[in-house]
Amino acid sequence: MAKLTRERALWMYETMIRIRRFEERAIEVFQAGELPGFIHPYIGEEAVAAGVCAHLSGKDQITSTHRGHGHMIAKGLGFNGMMAELYARSTGYCKGKGGSLHIADQDLGALGASGIVGGGIPIAAGAALGIKLKGGKEVAVSFFGDGATNIGAFHEGINLAAAWRLPAVFVCENNRYAQSTPQSVHQSIRDIADRAKAYGIPGVIVDGMDAAAVYEVAGEAIGRARGGGGPTLIEAKTFRFWGHYLGDPGTAYGHDREAPKWKKRDPIPALGGLLRKRKWLTAKADEEILARVKGELDAAVEFARKSPPPEPADLMADIYEKAL
Amino acid sequence: MREIMFREALVEALDEEMRRDENVFVLGEDIGQFGGSFKATLGLLEKHGPERIRNTPIAEEAIVGAALGAALVGMRPVAELHFIDFATVAMNQIVNQVAKVRYMFGGKARTSLVIRMHGGGGSSAAAQHSQSLEAWFVHVPGLKVVMPSTPKDAKGLLKSAIRDNDPVIFVEHRALYTVKGPVPEGEYTIPLGAAEVKREGSDATIVATSSMVGKSLQAAEELAKEGISCEVVDPRTLFPLDKETILASVRKTGRLLIAHEAVRRCGWGAEMAAIAGEEAFDYLDAPLVRVCAKETPVPYSPRLERLHIPQKEDVAAGVRRLVGVAR
Ligand SMILES: Cc1ncc(C[n+]2csc(CCOP(=O)(O)OP(=O)(O)O)c2C)c(N)n1
Ligand SMILES: [Mg+2]
Numbered sequence: 001m002a003k004l005t006r007e008r009a010l011w012m013y014e015t016m017i018r019i020r021r022f023e024e025r026a027i028e029v030f031q032a033g034e035l036p037g038f039i040h041p042y043i044g045e046e047a048v049a050a051g052v053c054a055h056l057s058g059k060d061q062i063t064s065t066h067r068g069h070g071h072m073i074a075k076g077l078g079f080n081g082m083m084a085e086l087y088a089r090s091t092g093y094c095k096g097k098g099g100s101l102h103i104a105d106q107d108l109g110a111l112g113a114s115g116i117v118g119g120g121i122p123i124a125a126g127a128a129l130g131i132k133l134k135g136g137k138e139v140a141v142s143f144f145g146d147g148a149t150n151i152g153a154f155h156e157g158i159n160l161a162a163a164w165r166l167p168a169v170f171v172c173e174n175n176r177y178a179q180s181t182p183q184s185v186h187q188s189i190r191d192i193a194d195r196a197k198a199y200g201i202p203g204v205i206v207d208g209m210d211a212a213a214v215y216e217v218a219g220e221a222i223g224r225a226r227g228g229g230g231p232t233l234i235e236a237k238t239f240r241f242w243g244h245y246l247g248d249p250g251t252a253y254g255h256d257r258e259a260p261k262w263k264k265r266d267p268i269p270a271l272g273g274l275l276r277k278r279k280w281l282t283a284k285a286d287e288e289i290l291a292r293v294k295g296e297l298d299a300a301v302e303f304a305r306k307s308p309p310p311e312p313a314d315l316m317a318d319i320y321e322k323a324l
Numbered sequence: 325m326r327e328i329m330f331r332e333a334l335v336e337a338l339d340e341e342m343r344r345d346e347n348v349f350v351l352g353e354d355i356g357q358f359g360g361s362f363k364a365t366l367g368l369l370e371k372h373g374p375e376r377i378r379n380t381p382i383a384e385e386a387i388v389g390a391a392l393g394a395a396l397v398g399m400r401p402v403a404e405l406h407f408i409d410f411a412t413v414a415m416n417q418i419v420n421q422v423a424k425v426r427y428m429f430g431g432k433a434r435t436s437l438v439i440r441m442h443g444g445g446g447s448s449a450a451a452q453h454s455q456s457l458e459a460w461f462v463h464v465p466g467l468k469v470v471m472p473s474t475p476k477d478a479k480g481l482l483k484s485a486i487r488d489n490d491p492v493i494f495v496e497h498r499a500l501y502t503v504k505g506p507v508p509e510g511e512y513t514i515p516l517g518a519a520e521v522k523r524e525g526s527d528a529t530i531v532a533t534s535s536m537v538g539k540s541l542q543a544a545e546e547l548a549k550e551g552i553s554c555e556v557v558d559p560r561t562l563f564p565l566d567k568e569t570i571l572a573s574v575r576k577t578g579r580l581l582i583a584h585e586a587v588r589r590c591g592w593g594a595e596m597a598a599i600a601g602e603e604a605f606d607y608l609d610a611p612l613v614r615v616c617a618k619e620t621p622v623p624y625s626p627r628l629e630r631l632h633i634p635q636k637e638d639v640a641a642g643v644r645r646l647v648g649v650a651r
Binding site for chain 2: 036037096153180181186187252310316319
């Protein structure tokens with residue numbers, strides 16, 4: 001079992017802060033009218049992306065969702081390219097063509113964020129197949145929500161990966177809601193991990209507000225996948241602190257009533273407490289992290305604001321390899 | 325006449341039809357307390373309860389399949405898929421089942437269902453939440469396809485679609501939901517397959533769908549100042565198509581421009597152009613013009629998206645070309 005080292009613990013802590021602060025800043029500039037489009041905040045769920053990606057290298061692959069900022073930051077995408085993408089600038093990761101919903105960088109193993117629920121699950125299976133066919137030791141991880149476990153792509157993708165014993169890990173971020181629909185309304189099971197039985201693969205439940213716990217179960221699943229032991233379905237029980245998207249107050253479906261309880265279990269101070277208890281984090285180091293992240297974010301916003309929008313000719317570029 | 329929003333007109337249509345016929349019910353994602361992703365089912369849960377306003381799991385294929393199954397045993401379901409992009413997930417049921425069962429099973433099967441969805445761009449929702457895929461459905465025999473452009477049409481056509489015994493694909497445009505327009509107070513319906521001349525004119529015919537109707541009317545207003553008189557015809561249903569009204573206008577003006585927000589190639593306008601070529605060739609005084617989206621996925625960048633989507637200026641420029649006024 002992967003023992004949590006000081007180095008990995010601090011990496012997770014800083015990564016979670018990076019995700020939180022990036023999104024807080026994105027929300028701020030969105031609300032100030034600087035960004036087009038939509039944002040689905042990941043705030044509250046940071047421990048899942050950090051705990052899983054703490055085991056991944058640049059060559060491992062992930063697929064993500066509409067709520068993808070956290071996965072991307074944990075996978076190593078930088079603030080400049082992400083912020084510029086939100087600002088629809090040509091310097092963004094997708095040259096301003098994707099936006100919040102579709103941040104990706106295939107060079108960093110971030111295969112893409114799908115705006116179509118469940119879309120990334122079979123793609124991760126396919127990435128795992130490619131890895132296996134090439135004889136690699138990498139893994140493919142798919143992140144998706146509780147709501148996504150009801151769409152056909154979930155069943156088809158996981159069954160395929162299981163039948164072929166592919167090096168894939170399926171991470172369900174069960175935040176209790178599919179948009180406005182509570183889990184108890186959209187399915188008749190309580191634990192999504194139960195579904196693993198139907199595919200003949202291990203299914204594990206983990207407290208998604210506890211980064212160390214996520215780190216542990218993800219380590220086991222990713223280790224098994226690397227070793228040829230096939231896929232695992234991880235269910236991380238978590239909660240988004242904001243509405244489904246920015247602008248949804250969550251009041252129509254009871255989210256606002258549940259939120260205070262979950263906010264008390266904020267994963268960032270929780271991990272900070274653990275780090276301090278183990279004497280791995282001093283107050284000074286903590287401040288340094290915050291200052292570093294803030295500095296980087298200030299620079300990223302500045303970079304994005306100063307970056308040019310795409311040129312009109314870019315409209316017709318990248319449809320095919322060569323313009324037709 | 326009172327003015328209400330497009331989405332309010334849709335809610336009224338659903339509400340009235342549910343009162344009128346107990347077999348009508350609605351199913352879709354987040355249509356309950358949330359009122360639908362663009363509030364086009366707002367308030368219906370309170371009035372009709374969760375048995376008839378059914379919040380579904382995220383499962384578009386099951387939504388459409390279940391709607392068909394319920395129709396087969398005598399219900400009149402209205403399935404709401406939200407973004408037309410998500411209909412692609414349900415295409416198997418729509419194309420292989422819904423469109424086929426009446427014919428393939430010899431004509432006995434009951435297929436009274438409506439599948440609602442909203443398409444179109446303009447809100448930086450990017451490539452997977454902005455498409456205009458209506459032509460996909462028009463291509464499939466067995467489906468009827470409705471595309472309203474005003475609150476009044478939306479209400480009258482949705483009521484007809486619900487009462488129709490054939491499957492109807494009902495395509496709304498997101499940018500229209502909050503647009504207000506006059507809607508009669510009392511009961512009325514608008515038949516499927518009836519176009520409407522939205523503006524009369526004599527120099528050129530603009531056949532426009534959905535969001536392009538408004539833009540074409542604005543362009544016509546501009547062009548009138550230049551002395552060019554445009555007739556704007558809204559087919560309202562893409563299939564069955566009211567060829568008579570459209571071709572009568574083409575014969576009158578001798579010039580045809582087709583405007584839609586979908587990309588040009590194999591868009592609905594290609595079909596319209598072919599019909600004009602086949603049935604009004606002798607009346608055309610100039611090559612027809614199509615004003616459509618550029619052939620790209622829909623980009624996130626507002627700057628690029630504005631270039632991708634046809635604008636009223638593009639319609640006006642197209643008409644000038646059509647009538648031979650170079651500018
Ligand atoms: C195929 C498809 N259907 C519907 C939607 C609209 N939609 C976007 S996110 C979402 C809820 C997703 O819930 P879940 O998978 O639990 O992820 P969460 O938002 O909670 O992170 C819905 C219904 C979509 N994007 N794609
Ligand atoms: Mg969820």
